[in-house]
Amino acid sequence: MEEKDKLEKEEEVNNTETVENPKEEAQMASGDVSGGDNTSExxxxxxxxxxxxxxxxxxxxxxxxxxxxxxxxxxxxxxxxxxxxxSEDVLKELLPVLDDFERAFKAEGDGAEDNKASEGSRLIYNKMVKILASKGLEPMDGLVGKEFDAEYHEAITQIPAPSEELKGKIVDVVEKGYTLGDKVVRYAKVVIGN
CATH class of the missing domain: 1.20.5 (Single alpha-helices involved in coiled-coils or other helix-helix interfaces)
Known part of the structure; x- marks a missing residue:
């Protein structure tokens, strides 16, 4: 008898667990236990x-x-x-060599162009200038008569202007300035007229 009672209890439990309505069974399987079509809060x-x-x-x-x-x-x-x-550091160190070449050419004057040594020096100078230009080094040329600009020029002295047009402008360039791209590598040392 005990076994029969146990079997009956198991059947009752199984019957209560099974869902007779397939819609309810689908909701239970999907996890929707709200019991309706609207979602809960x-x-x-x-x-x-x-x-x-x-x-x-x-x-x-x-x-x-x-x-x-x-x-x-x-x-x-x-x-x-x-x-x-x-290459900015290397270029800065080569600038005095260019200055020396230019001073030597000024000292020789125009009459020494027939000299073979002078011709060789000019060839070396021109080759060096081309190499430096190919690396982006540009000289600041044509400064005489232009307005002084502290971002590109360094004023070393002021002298009385030779004419009224040169007052407050660059009268002479003592040392040529150079730029590398947009950056100033060496400021031009200039004399300003007052």
Whole structure:
């Protein structure tokens, strides 16, 4: 008898667990235990939270992406600037050699052009100037008569202007200035008329 009672109890439990309505069975399988077609408030709150979290994550992603793009552009620009000015120290050290060549040519004057040594020196000078120009070194030429600009010129003295037009302007260039790209490698040492 006991076994019969046990079997009957098991059948009762099994009958209560089975769902007779297939719609209820589908809702139970999908996890929808609300019992109706409308979603519960807690599910709507969860959806809102997920939507907000999704928006926050998208915003973080966009910000991170834009920061990375800015970083990439900045490092590329710095790399290009470094490549352009990498030889700046060597070029600065060669500038006095150019100055010496120019002083030697002034000292020789125009009559010494027939001399073979002078001709060789001019060839070397011209070759050196071309090489430095190919590396981006540009001399500041034609400064006499222009306005003084502290970003490119260094005033070493002032003298009375030979004419009214040269007052406050560059009268003479003592040492030629050079630029490497947009950067000043050596400021031009100039005399200003007052």
């Amino acid at each position: 807690s599910e709507e709150d969860d959806e809102d939270k997920l939507a907000k979290e999704n928006e926050e994550l998208k915003d973080k992603y966009v910000r991170l992406y834009s920061e990375f793009e800015n970083y990439r552009r900045r490092t590329a620009k710095e790399r290009l600037d470094l490549i352009k000015t990498a």
